[in-house]
Structures are given as structure tokens and as C-alpha cells.
Amino acid sequence: MKTDKQTDRQTALRIFFLMALVLVFAATSGGSLLAAPKKLATAKAGDCAACHGADKVLPDGHAPTAAMNGEACLGCHQKGSPLALYTKMPLSHFHQLKGITCQACHTDLNAPQELSTEQCLACHGSFETVAARTANVKPQNPHSSPHGNTYTACDLCHHQHAKSENFCAQCHNFKFVVP
Amino acid sequence: MKEKEKAVSRRDFLKVTGGTAAGIAVTGMAWRPGEAEAAAMPKKWNETFDVVVVGSGFAGLAAAYEAKKAGASVVVLEKMRTPGGNSIINGGVVSAAGSPLEARDGIKDSPELLLKDMLAAGLNLNHLELARLVAYESNNTVQWTINELGVKYKDSLSQEGGHSVPRMYSTYNQSGSAIVTQQLEKLKEIGLIPRTQVLLKRLLRDTDGRVKGVEVREKYVFPRENSGRTKFIKAKKAVVLATGGFGNDVPFRTIQDPRLTADLESTNQPGATGEALREAFRIGCTPVQLSWIQLGPWGSPDEKGMGLNPFFAQLCCAMYGLWVDTQTGKRFVNELADRKIRADAIIRVGNKCIAFTDANGFAIGQKMLGDIMAKLMERGVVKRYDSLAAMAEAYDCPIAPLRETIANFNKAVAAGKDEEWGRYLQKNQRALDTAPYYASRLMPKVHHTMGGVNINVEAQALNVEDDKPIPGLYCAGEVTGGVHGAVRLGSCAVLDCLTFGRIAGRNAVREKAWG
Numbered sequence: 001m002k003t004d005k006q007t008d009r010q011t012a013l014r015i016f017f018l019m020a021l022v023l024v025f026a027a028t029s030g031g032s033l034l035a036a037p038k039k040l041a042t043a044k045a046g047d048c049a050a051c052h053g054a055d056k057v058l059p060d061g062h063a064p065t066a067a068m069n070g071e072a073c074l075g076c077h078q079k080g081s082p083l084a085l086y087t088k089m090p091l092s093h094f095h096q097l098k099g100i101t102c103q104a105c106h107t108d109l110n111a112p113q114e115l116s117t118e119q120c121l122a123c124h125g126s127f128e129t130v131a132a133r134t135a136n137v138k139p140q141n142p143h144s145s146p147h148g149n150t151y152t153a154c155d156l157c158h159h160q161h162a163k164s165e166n167f168c169a170q171c172h173n174f175k176f177v178v179p
Numbered sequence: 180m181k182e183k184e185k186a187v188s189r190r191d192f193l194k195v196t197g198g199t200a201a202g203i204a205v206t207g208m209a210w211r212p213g214e215a216e217a218a219a220m221p222k223k224w225n226e227t228f229d230v231v232v233v234g235s236g237f238a239g240l241a242a243a244y245e246a247k248k249a250g251a252s253v254v255v256l257e258k259m260r261t262p263g264g265n266s267i268i269n270g271g272v273v274s275a276a277g278s279p280l281e282a283r284d285g286i287k288d289s290p291e292l293l294l295k296d297m298l299a300a301g302l303n304l305n306h307l308e309l310a311r312l313v314a315y316e317s318n319n320t321v322q323w324t325i326n327e328l329g330v331k332y333k334d335s336l337s338q339e340g341g342h343s344v345p346r347m348y349s350t351y352n353q354s355g356s357a358i359v360t361q362q363l364e365k366l367k368e369i370g371l372i373p374r375t376q377v378l379l380k381r382l383l384r385d386t387d388g389r390v391k392g393v394e395v396r397e398k399y400v401f402p403r404e405n406s407g408r409t410k411f412i413k414a415k416k417a418v419v420l421a422t423g424g425f426g427n428d429v430p431f432r433t434i435q436d437p438r439l440t441a442d443l444e445s446t447n448q449p450g451a452t453g454e455a456l457r458e459a460f461r462i463g464c465t466p467v468q469l470s471w472i473q474l475g476p477w478g479s480p481d482e483k484g485m486g487l488n489p490f491f492a493q494l495c496c497a498m499y500g501l502w503v504d505t506q507t508g509k510r511f512v513n514e515l516a517d518r519k520i521r522a523d524a525i526i527r528v529g530n531k532c533i534a535f536t537d538a539n540g541f542a543i544g545q546k547m548l549g550d551i552m553a554k555l556m557e558r559g560v561v562k563r564y565d566s567l568a569a570m571a572e573a574y575d576c577p578i579a580p581l582r583e584t585i586a587n588f589n590k591a592v593a594a595g596k597d598e599e600w601g602r603y604l605q606k607n608q609r610a611l612d613t614a615p616y617y618a619s620r621l622m623p624k625v626h627h628t629m630g631g632v633n634i635n636v637e638a639q640a641l642n643v644e645d646d647k648p649i650p651g652l653y654c655a656g657e658v659t660g661g662v663h664g665a666v667r668l669g670s671c672a673v674l675d676c677l678t679f680g681r682i683a684g685r686n687a688v689r690e691k692a693w694g
């Protein structure tokens with residue numbers, strides 16, 4: 001006959017394994033406990049739920065965004081203010097909110113291809129133009145590298161569908177904040 | 180797909196090794212590494228080129244350029260997200276013995292003198308034929324970068340430790356990128372763009388002893404070992420291995436020199452690791468002098484990696500100022516000795532040394548280095564002091580011996596000879612006496628791996644079993660050993676890499692295709 005303690009332990013073990021399974025699943029499916037968002041090309045930019053479903057991606061009490069565009073977001077999230085969205089969302093979302101849809105970059109949505117730096121520059125201006133915009137960033141202009149233009153390829157730092165990174169920090173103490 | 184490929188290769192492996200083992204049992208034949216490696220030959224190649232170049236630094240790009248120009252189909256594979264390796268972050272100084280600039284400045288030099296300097300620093304461990312070739316080709320190589328690649332250099336020469344005379348050209352932006360970007364540009368013109376994020380996993384050497392291609396991982400994300408997808412690329416003529424040094428490979432470098440632990444910083448790019456070198460040994464290349472690993476003496480604890488301090492510490496201070504031990508206020512080494520002597524000396528005296536110069540030395544630096552000096556000040560790596568006393572106080576250095584050190588040096592300048600340490604005195608050296616003073620802290624950092632695989636003057640990799648060339652395999656650049664012996668002289672790596680890279684590329688095309 002099993003004692004209460006034993007059954008307790010068995011239940012605990014069962015729960016433990018179940019949880020481990022869930023964790024392993026979550027880890028293998030994208031690293032976060034949130035389900036991977038759908039990449040729905042037809043979704044309206046402000047309609048979080050269209051891709052994220054029931055996942056909580058906005059803070060409690062946030063105004064409904066479904067009908068908003070980038071302009072509307074700026075009503076609260078002004079550039080330079082503590083509420084600025086800069087670095088807080090994947091860049092693809094900024095593009096979407098400004099009306100740059102999936103299709104604008106990926107011509108074939110069924111088999112989306114990686115973008116070249118040239119494609120980015122087609123909208124953002126030449127290497128020189130981009131560099132001029134950040135000419136005063138200290139301690140070094142991130143868009144004008146002494147290592148040449150291969151070191152200013154956009155996606156070394158700026159990712160659309162993942163967190164952006166400070167590529168220079170591999171070798172330098174530059175504390176760039178990368179949108 | 181990935182899994183399937185893996186499964187296939189594992190089955191092949193079992194089949195072939197099983198067969199070979201049986202062969203040994205029956206015939207009693209010796210086990211040769213070549214036979215074991217046949218296991219890795221793929222059933223099907225995903226792609227085919229005449230020449231497969233691995234590594235996109237000076238050496239790889241030079242090889243690719245020569246091979247492509249000679250009409251071969253060429254691919255360049257690079258594991259990192261950017262091309263250029265250590266070459267594109269390098270300091271842009273290149274020696275040329277017997278150059279037009281030396282003639283203009285009345286500097287007496289010759290390839291033989293450069294060779295002598297290389298051998299002295301190299302403790303005569305240099306493979307003489309290789310070193311001689313590099314020294315004698317030095318001026319041709321630099322002129323080739325100017326005339327063929329369109330590289331731009333500054334108008335004046337400078338001098339690194341261990342060189343008898345100032346003989347170094349400096350690229351216009353004081354970076355190897357001035358050379359690499361031209362190499363990339365020229366390659367692009369003839370239709371070749373290096374493929375990034377492709378890791379060399381295996382060199383595929385067949386039972387007949389020939390290297391026939393490579394196993395790679397495409398879309399590899401450094402440093403995640405198993406990222407990417409396996410692919411087999413056939414090299415009809417040859418593979419050129421130009422994967423650089425292993426200065427940033429802590430496990431491998433501590434095997435060779437156990438003192439070089441993770442505590443030491445390195446000037447190298449993060450991808451300067453040794454897996455390709457290990458692979459070269461696995462298929463039968465011969466190791467040369469792997470434990471000779473150079474520390475750069477002019478690093479700074481106040482910035483990461485190579486940083487910019489080497490320019491100040493070398494040009495303003497080793498050439499025109501002094502290096503002193505702040506514990507004694509005294510010089511502790513010939514500031515223009517080779518890097519090993521200087522790095523060893525810094526560590527020996529207790530790692531509390533500074534490089535400093537006065538207003539005149541700083542002005543020369545500003546003229547030559549432009550905004551690099553401003554950046555060094557801005558970043559707090561180089562500091563300015565209104566008086567010698569203020570500088571001494573900042574580093575807790577006793578002032579009386581420091582004053583005496585300077586007085587002695589100034590006497591040497593007046594006499595035209597540094598009796599105390601035997602340093603070469605610059606023609607325009609002035610007494611050190613003009614405030615303000617400028618100083619930076621020194622910290623040696625792992626910089627260059629002299630050792631690597633054994634090659635001959637044709638850049639052929641030599642087989643560990645019999646010292647004969649391994650058919651289908653060329654090696655060039657920092658992945659090889661022998662040119663520099665125990666210590667590489669500053670500004671000689673570019674020469675080594677370009678010289679042997681070009682030779683490797685030219686010879687690779689001349690190989691007979693195997694299939």
C-alpha cells in the first residue's frame with residue numbers, strides 16, 4: 001500500500017516532468033515562453049493580436065492600438081521622451097507602423113528572402129548619407145567604420161525580426177544604443 | 180535535410196572504415212591517415228569550383244585574386260559575418276626594403292637588411308627560404324598594392340621595434356582595411372564576392388592523398404558550433420587554406436603556451452580561432468613552432484582589443500619619447516626592441532609601465548595620425564599633463580629618478596647615441612623637455628601566432644609523413660609557420676600574407692584538375 005507521502009512525491013515528480021517538458025518545448029520553439037508570433041502579412045500594423053494572439057505584448061492598461069498607425073503611437077511615445085519606443089520593439093514593427101509592409105521588402109511572401117544592404121540603402125540613402133546622420137555620435141560614428149563598408153552592413157546590428165545588437169562591442173568599448 | 184546528410188555520412192564512415200580495417204587484417208598493410216580520411220569523401224558534391232579559398236583576409240583574397248585572374252572558377256569562404264579577418268582591423272603598416280620613399284628620405288636599406296632584422300627577432304628559428312622570399316619581395320609587394328590594387332599610403336615612413344631603419348609604409352587611414360577594401364573591390368570587378376558565414380569543417384583528403392574539396396557549414400553563426408547546414412564543395416584543382424592565426428582561441432593557445440590564459444586580452448578579431456588549423460593537422464599537415472605566440476607590448480588596459488594606443492605608444496613614445504617603469508621612474512627596455520623583448524620586459528618589471536612623450540613628440544603624432552590622437556584623448560587612453568610633476572603624480576611614479584632618466588636620454592640625444600639601451604635615434608629627435616606631457620598605460624595583449632602549418636616556397640602544404648607536398652592543398656598567411664620564427668616583426672605580416680597568398684593562388688590554378 002502506498003503512503004500519502006509516496007503518492008505526493010509521485011505527483012510532484014509527474015508535475016515536475018510535465019513542467020520540464022513544457023520548458024523544453026518553449027525553449028526549442030523560440031526561447032521565450034510566449035508562442036512564436038504568426039507573421040501575418042495581412043495584419044494591420046497596430047493589431048497586435050492578429051499575430052501575437054492572446055499573448056500579452058503591451059503593458060497593463062495600454063490604450064487599444066488595433067486601429068493605430070505610427071503617427072498615433074507618437075501621441076504618447078514622442079521621440080526623446082522616456083516613453084520613446086526606440087529599442088523597445090523589433091524594427092520590423094516600426095517599418096509596419098510607418099506603412100512599410102512585409103511585401104515592401106520581401107517580394108515573395110511565400111519564400112521570403114534575406115535582404116541585402118543595398119535594399120536597405122535604397123530607402124535610407126547611401127552609406128555616406130546614413131553616416132552623416134550619426135556624425136556626432138560619440139565615441140565613434142557607428143556608420144562610418146575605419147574597417148570599411150563591409151563593417152557597416154545594416155544587418156550586422158539592426159535586425160528586423162530579432163533583437164538588434166551592438167556588433168562593434170565585440171572588440172570595442174562603444175556603448176551604442178541600437179534601435 | 181540536415182539530419183539526412185549526417186546519417187548518410189555516418190553510414191559511409193562505418194562502411195569505409197570497416198572495409199579498411201578488414202584490409203589491414205588481411206594484407207597487413209600499414210594504416211595510413213589518408214585511408215582513414217577517405218571516410219569523409221561525400222557521395223555527391225553540392226558545388227564545384229577549380230579553386231576553393233578558405234579565409235578572407237590578406238592571404239585568402241590575394242590567392243583568390245590571382246586564381247580568378249588566371250581564369251579559374253573560384254569561391255572564397257569566410258565563417259564570420261564580415262570579410263577581412265584580422266587583416267581588415269590591422270594597423271596598416273607594411274615594410275618595404277629599398278622603396279622609393281626610403282630613397283627620397285636618404286634611408287639606407289636593403290632586402291638583406293630586412294631579412295637580417297627578421298632573423299634577429301625570429302631568433303633564427305625562421306625557415307630561411309620563406310623569410311628571404313618575403314624580404315626580397317617586400318618592395319614589389321607594396322608597389323603591387325599601389326599599382327595593381329590602388330591602395331593609398333601616407334607620404335612618410337615610420338619604424339616599429341626590431342627594424343634597423345624606418346621602412347614602414349602606412350595606409351592612408353592607418354588600417355589594413357585600406358588594403359582589404361581594395362582587394363574586395365578588385366575581386367568584385369572580376370565577379371567574385373566572398374561568401375560569409377560559411378565555416379570550414381573538414382578538408383576532404385582522399386586515399387590517393389589528394390585534397391579534393393571541403394565540408395562546410397553554410398549559414399553558420401559564429402561561435403555556435405553546430406549552426407548552419409552541411410554542404411560539400413569540390414575543389415577540382417586545389418584548396419587554399421588561409422584561415423589566419425589562433426590568437427583568440429584560448430583553449431588552443433593555452434595548449435601551446437599555458438601562460439596565455441583567458442586572463443590575457445587579445446588584439447585579434449573574435450574569429451581568430453584554431454579549428455581550421457586543427458583540421459589541417461588532422462589530415463596530415465606538419466605543425467611548426469606553435470608555441471611562439473607574440474604579445475603586443477603596446478596595448479592599453481584602458482581600451483578593448485588592439486585599440487588605438489599602439490599608434491601613440493609606438494610613434495609618439497617608442498620613436499620620439501620614452502617608456503618607463505612607474506615603480507622606479509626608469510627606462511626598462513630599448514623602446515624599439517622587438518615585441519617579445521618589450522612585452523617580456525613589461526611583465527618582468529611588474530606590469531606598471533607607461534609610454535610618454537612631450538609636446539614635440541605629440542605634435543609629430545598629430546601630424547602623422549590626425550584624428551587618432553584626438554580619439555585617444557577623448558577616450559581617456561592617452562592623458563595630457565601640464566607638467567612632468569603632474570604626470571609622475573598621476574602614475575605614482577617617483578619624480579627624481581624620472582627627471583634623471585629624461586636628463587640621461589637628452590644627453591644621448593645630444594650625443595647622437597643611446598648608450599644606455601642602444602635605441603635607434605630618429606633623425607629629427609629633439610630633447611624631451613617641452614610641456615605638456617602625454618602618457619598612456621601599457622598592457623601586453625596576445626597579438627600574433629607565429630606558428631602554423633609547414634609550407635614550402637610554393638605555398639604547398641607539406642605532409643607530416645614524408646615532407647612532400649600534399650596534392651591539392653596550399654596554405655598562406657598567419658595559418659602557416661616558419662616565416663617569422665620566434666617573433667614576427669611589426670609590418671611583416673602583411674608582406675607574408677600577400678606574398679604567399681599570391682603564390683598560392685597562382686600555383687593552385689596550375690594544378691591539374693582531378694575530375
Ligand SMILES: Cc1cc2nc3c(=O)[nH]c(=O)nc-3n(C[C@H](O)[C@H](O)[C@H](O)COP(=O)(O)OP(=O)(O)OC[C@H]3O[C@@H](n4cnc5c(N)ncnc54)[C@H](O)[C@@H]3O)c2cc1C
Nearest residue numbers: 234236238258264265266270272379423656657670672673
Ligand atoms: C589588431 C591587429 C593589428 C595588426 N597590425 C598589423 C600591421 O599594421 N602590420 C602587419 O604587418 N601586421 C599586422 N597585424 C597582423 C596581420 O594583420 C595578420 O597577421 C594578418 O591579417 C593575417 O592575415 P590572414 O589572411 O592570414 O588571416 P586573417 O586576415 O585573420 O583572415 C583569416 C580569415 O579566415 C577566417 N576563418 C578562420 N577559420 C575559419 C574556418 N574554419 N572557416 C572559414 N573561415 C575561417 C577568419 O574568420 C578570418 O576572417 C595586425 C594584427 C592585428 C590583430
